[in-house]
Amino acid sequence: MTRLSEYLLPTEKQAPADAEAISHKLMVRAGLIRQMGAGMWTWLPAGWRVHQRVVAIIREEIDAIGGQEMLMPVLQPAEPWRKTGRLEIEELFKLNDRKGSELVLAMTHEEAVTFHAAQTINSYRDLPLILYHFQVKERDEPRPRAGVLRTREFVMKDSYSLDRDRAGLDASYEMHVGAYDTIMQRTGLRFYRVESDVGMMGGLGAHEYMAPCPAGEDEVALGPGYAANVEIARRSADVEQDGDRLLMHGEPLTIEPAIEVGNIFKLGTRYSEALDATYLDERGEEHPIWMGSYGIGPARVVAAAVEQFSDEHGISWPRALAPFAVHLVALGRPGTPERDAADRLYEELRAGGVDVLYDDRERAPGEKFADAELLGCPLRLTVGRRSLESGEVEVQVRRGRKDAPGLPLTGEPAELVLAVDELWQSLP
RNA sequence: CGGGGCGUGGCGCAGCCUGGUAGCGCGCACCGUUCGGGUCGGUGAGGUCCCGAGUUCGAAUCUCGGCGCCCCGACCA
Numbered sequence: 214m215t216r217l218s219e220y221l222l223p224t225e226k227q228a229p230a231d232a233e234a235i236s237h238k239l240m241v242r243a244g245l246i247r248q249m250g251a252g253m254w255t256w257l258p259a260g261w262r263v264h265q266r267v268v269a270i271i272r273e274e275i276d277a278i279g280g281q282e283m284l285m286p287v288l289q290p291a292e293p294w295r296k297t298g299r300l301e302i303e304e305l306f307k308l309n310d311r312k313g314s315e316l317v318l319a320m321t322h323e324e325a326v327t328f329h330a331a332q333t334i335n336s337y338r339d340l341p342l343i344l345y346h347f348q349v350k351e352r353d354e355p356r357p358r359a360g361v362l363r364t365r366e367f368v369m370k371d372s373y374s375l376d377r378d379r380a381g382l383d384a385s386y387e388m389h390v391g392a393y394d395t396i397m398q399r400t401g402l403r404f405y406r407v408e409s410d411v412g413m414m415g416g417l418g419a420h421e422y423m424a425p426c427p428a429g430e431d432e433v434a435l436g437p438g439y440a441a442n443v444e445i446a447r448r449s450a451d452v453e454q455d456g457d458r459l460l461m462h463g464e465p466l467t468i469e470p471a472i473e474v475g476n477i478f479k480l481g482t483r484y485s486e487a488l489d490a491t492y493l494d495e496r497g498e499e500h501p502i503w504m505g506s507y508g509i510g511p512a513r514v515v516a517a518a519v520e521q522f523s524d525e526h527g528i529s530w531p532r533a534l535a536p537f538a539v540h541l542v543a544l545g546r547p548g549t550p551e552r553d554a555a556d557r558l559y560e561e562l563r564a565g566g567v568d569v570l571y572d573d574r575e576r577a578p579g580e581k582f583a584d585a586e587l588l589g590c591p592l593r594l595t596v597g598r599r600s601l602e603s604g605e606v607e608v609q610v611r612r613g614r615k616d617a618p619g620l621p622l623t624g625e626p627a628e629l630v631l632a633v634d635e636l637w638q639s640l641p
Numbered sequence: 642c643g644g645g646g647c648g649u650g651g652c653g654c655a656g657c658c659u660g661g662u663a664g665c666g667c668g669c670a671c672c673g674u675u676c677g678g679g680u681c682g683g684u685g686a687g688g689u690c691c692c693g694a695g696u697u698c699g700a701a702u703c704u705c706g707g708c709g710c711c712c713c714g715a716c717c718a
């Protein structure tokens with residue numbers, strides 16, 4: 214039931230004065246998100262639909278490589294963090310409960326999985342495992358910025374691979390590379406998988422998934438068949454510095470700003486050793502569990518999509534992420550034949566399982582069209598007096614605002630749904 | 642954490658320099674009008690002027706202190 218007259222979609226003509234990034238401006242203007250404080254954001258209904266589309270894609274692909282979904286708490290005892298040496302991190306929120314016990318708000322969940330691995334995994338027979346969850350992360354960022362791009366609280370899908378040895382970790386890591394590639398392709402984003410710094414996570418190897426866009430905080434160096442974090446490229450033996458340019462075998466690398474939407478790490482045994490997560494092998498010998506950690510931020514995927522796919526009128530979602538497939542605009546006032554036709558069309562689409570947002574508000578046509586373009590659903594159907602005259606529903610494809618052939622206004626509902634679906638499948 | 646900027650109705654802003662009790666556009670409500678690109682006209686509601694202290698007969702405006710937010714940089718497990 215999604216009639217715009219009954220739906221919370223607070224669109225704005227003007228962007229918040231302090232917004233700089235395109236995604237920040239458009240997501241607020243389109244009524245997707247609203248701010249509560251620095252780095253603290255609420256996802257409004259339409260925005261949350263988009264977020265959940267990303268979540269659904271991720272879930273399918275992690276399930277597909279054998280991931281087991283669970284849920285670990287955000288509020289945690291400080292002790293495991295002390296043991297791994299991460300209690301000192303400044304971005305970690307620390308607090309005390311009423312008894313004075315030391316707690317933290319988790320910024321990621323290595324300590325938690327490892328803690329449970331130590332309790333529950335005893336034998337080589339228990340391995341390998343991929344465990345994951347979608348959970349809020351809390352980080353006391355020195356500088357939150359650009360709407361939902363860098364926040365102090367955000368949902369992350371983090372999975373953790375648990376293996377017997379280095380070879381097992383390598384295999385789990387490769388499975389994640391495959392899953393992540395597929396996830397990114399399915400979102401419709403332009404992206405690069407780049408080699409990255411292992412950073413203070415420590416570990417044996419890492420990649421980042423970068424979505425190029427102007428608001429990006431990172432930089433990727435790109436050449437034919439080559440993509441890397443700029444810092445990594447600078448350190449590469451194949452790359453030489455030429456003034457402020459980077460050359461690879463004499464060919465210049467292009468440098469693009471990008472958002473880091475996901476990252477994957479080979480952790481090794483750093484956490485399992487610190488938290489004593491071990492297993493016994495066939496000979497009864499004890500070994501630390503080999504671990505990998507794999508994160509992806511749906512909010513950043515959403516913001517990156519807005520950055521990459523928008524124009525002066527608003528957002529133009531890749532179809533995999535759109536809040537609704539169809540934005541149906543009724544032009545006539547209640548009681549007119551054209552309005553009745555629109556009502557009927559809405560019911561038919563809905564009954565046919567099409568995800569449709571129905572603009573049944575009593576507003577001027579221009580305002581409805583403007584809102585539709587702001588929100589950016591891939592297909593806009595318009596029913597007005599003209600439709601009654603021509604017998605066709607006007608179809609407009611959001612990306613590029615191209616007109617598509619009209620659909621018959623009267624006819625078998627099943628055929629209408631089929632036609633819409635066919636059109637849908639042809640969209641980017 | 643260093644630098645810069647900003648806090649006035651839901652959003653965007655003016656007023657502050659030169660103190661006299663708050664105004665504009667959009668939005669919102671109602672009436673009429675219009676109905677294929679943010680229609681037009683009228684009426685109306687809505688504000689602790691970020692907070693506190695001070696100066697003053699009087700503070701949105703001046704002084705001091707605090708808080709919040711944004712941008713650039715540093716940082717980014």
